[in-house]
């Protein structure tokens with residue numbers, strides 16, 4: 001839906017190095033809920049983490065769905081009801097090879113550029129946990145429906161000793177408002193569904209068994225809204241944020257790689273990864 005030039009710039013900046021594996025579709029499945037509604041299911045056990053390959057596969061799948069003019073809406077979900085996505089694959093950032101680390105971040109930027117700027121009506125069906133990069137995936141959708149009670153969602157980067165990039169922080173601020181965002185980002189809060197609803201991070205909270213049926217109902221409803229007006233409205237709402245990242249993409253890559261490669265960050269990442277594995 002954004003300008004052809006912006007699109008071309010976005011795709012030209014995606015990793016093209018021969019060392020990068022082609023996007024694998026085994027981590028994702030794409031199906032149809034109706035002739036005009038696609039369903040994209042994250043299916044990378046055990047936690048739907050965003051590795052380089054997963055991030056590339058995600059953007060490629062969104063672009064392919066968008067390229068079909070008969071599709072007007074997209075439902076994003078996970079094959080697991082326990083974990084929507086555990087966020088960035090931390091092993092990508094532990095002792096990384098710098099060129100791959102830079103490609104990894106370009107691919108993460110690419111997930112944002114593909115879905116946040118999509119002409120499609122998008123609904124995130126969040127049945128399980130969605131911390132950090134998992135929250136990022138859901139924030140890019142137009143509407144979020146989450147399970148109440150158990151799973152958590154939010155940007156917990158600060159609690160991990162890191163910071164969310166400005167474009168993720170901005171999307172969070174746009175969604176929950178400045179003060180709620182400051183409180184949550186500075187503490188690294190992970191919200192229950194009910195708490196997330198109270199700050200506007202999600203739009204509906206339901207018992208697990210009702211989340212997917214309701215998400216389907218909503219996406220089928222959104223698919224009926226006239227596509228052109230909706231796409232232009234999304235461009236007016238989100239175009240400036242997307243263009244800002246497109247213009248400063250490599251500076252953002254430099255920020256991320258420098259931060260991750262620092263000795264202190266590396267120690268923290270290794271300790272966190274070990275703690276996850278020992279759980």
Ligand SMILES: CC/C=C\C/C=C\C/C=C\C/C=C/C(=O)SCCNC(=O)CCNC(=O)[C@H](O)C(C)(C)COP(=O)(O)OP(=O)(O)OC[C@H]1O[C@@H](n2cnc3c(N)ncnc32)[C@H](O)[C@@H]1OP(=O)(O)O
Pocket residue numbers: 046047049082083085086087088089090091093129131132133134156157160162163164165256259260269276277278279
């Ligand atoms: C550290 C980054 C450094 C610098 C980055 C700088 C800027 C970028 C900033 C922001 C963008 C976003 C960042 C992120 O997304 S960082 C990742 C944040 N994610 C988390 O903190 C979640 C970690 N996971 C969990 O808390 C739990 O797994 C969860 C509650 C989601 C589910 O719990 P459950 O008990 O059901 O499963 P587990 O046994 O814990 O996990 C299963 C399996 O998966 C592995 N796992 C989980 N999460 C990750 C991950 N994010 N990366 C890699 N691996 C992960 C876990 O170790 C288990 O593996 P195994 O023991 O081998 O089965």
